[in-house]
Amino acid sequence: MSTEEHAVELAGLRHVFAGRGRGRRAVRDVEAVKDVDLTVEPGEFVSIVGPSGCGKSTILKMIAGLLRPTEGSVRVWGEPVTGPRRDIGIALQDATLLPWRDVMSNCLFPVELHGKVTGAARERVSGLLERAGLAGFESRRPKELSGGMRQRVAICRALADDPRLLLLDEPFGSLDALTREQMNIDLNRIWRETEKTALLITHGIDEAVLLSTRVVVLSERPGTVVEVVTPPFPKERTKELMSTPEFAEVSGQVRDRLFASDVKVGG
Numbered sequence: 179m180s181t182e183e184h185a186v187e188l189a190g191l192r193h194v195f196a197g198r199g200r201g202r203r204a205v206r207d208v209e210a211v212k213d214v215d216l217t218v219e220p221g222e223f224v225s226i227v228g229p230s231g232c233g234k235s236t237i238l239k240m241i242a243g244l245l246r247p248t249e250g251s252v253r254v255w256g257e258p259v260t261g262p263r264r265d266i267g268i269a270l271q272d273a274t275l276l277p278w279r280d281v282m283s284n285c286l287f288p289v290e291l292h293g294k295v296t297g298a299a300r301e302r303v304s305g306l307l308e309r310a311g312l313a314g315f316e317s318r319r320p321k322e323l324s325g326g327m328r329q330r331v332a333i334c335r336a337l338a339d340d341p342r343l344l345l346l347d348e349p350f351g352s353l354d355a356l357t358r359e360q361m362n363i364d365l366n367r368i369w370r371e372t373e374k375t376a377l378l379i380t381h382g383i384d385e386a387v388l389l390s391t392r393v394v395v396l397s398e399r400p401g402t403v404v405e406v407v408t409p410p411f412p413k414e415r416t417k418e419l420m421s422t423p424e425f426a427e428v429s430g431q432v433r434d435r436l437f438a439s440d441v442k443v444g445g
């Protein structure tokens with residue numbers, strides 16, 4: 179492990195999805211991301227925003243070890259990523275909970291995959307569920323929960339094996355605006371209390387500014403970093419913050435860059 183330990187280090191990252199076939203039915207190669215350089219420090223909450231299809235999920239999958247870069251390197255805690263890692267937790271847009279398992283055993287699933295479920299793991303999950311406002315729902319099945327509750331379970335599950343890095347791909351994309359705002363406040367609290375490093379992909383500019391220590395703006399596909407905005411707010415974020423002129427200014431900065439980034443960078 180390197181002495182200077184970044185949580186995530188992306189250098190010259192490029193990914194091309196290979197095409198297939200020939201002639202009129204051929205599917206062309208797609209260059210999803212290129213020249214992505216980004217470093218995330220321990221304890222940060224970094225959001226990635228960018229136009230639809232600019233390669234955000236592709237970047238996340240490469241960090242998670244689910245997809246190999248065509249060029250460049252991905253390091254997590256100083257080590258090259260060669261496949262899925264136990265110290266990375268992931269939550270996606272769809273909660274993808276197992277319908278026949280209750281909340282507790284859904285959360286314990288990644289712990290089971292990696293070994294034995296100990297009393298300590300159960301306790302950790304109970305603590306997470308409590309922080310997520312789900313105490314008392316441990317024995318419920320996913321279908322007995324609301325959409326927001328299911329997403330909270332998915333985040334608890336991502337944290338269940340005590341990962342050092344949390345990867346979130348549009349986890350609240352399917353929720354209504356009000357629930358989403360509440361989830362953001364909850365996620366900020368969970369992030370502060372668990373002291374994890376988090377990387378979030380989102381289409382929500384306000385969500386990114388509200389949650390993040392840094393917001394990374396990508397260009398249109400092939401996605402590359404065009405701006406990094408640092409919201410100058412304390413770690414604890416509140417709903418009230420969103421109505422301040424300072425918040426509006428930072429959101430405006432991200433929004434302007436995002437619309438400007440609709441212009442292709444580097445051809």
Ligand SMILES: Nc1ncnc2c1ncn2[C@@H]1O[C@H](COP(=O)(O)OP(=O)(O)OP(=O)(O)O)[C@@H](O)[C@H]1O
Nearest residue numbers: 195208210228229230231232233234235236237399
């Ligand atoms: N498995 C795949 N095979 C081929 N092309 C793919 C594959 N996955 C993604 N792509 C292409 O790569 C590009 C980037 O996709 P990606 O899902 O990373 O974008 P995104 O920024 O996350 O999009 P969105 O914001 O719409 O969710 C898109 O053009 C997409 O069509």
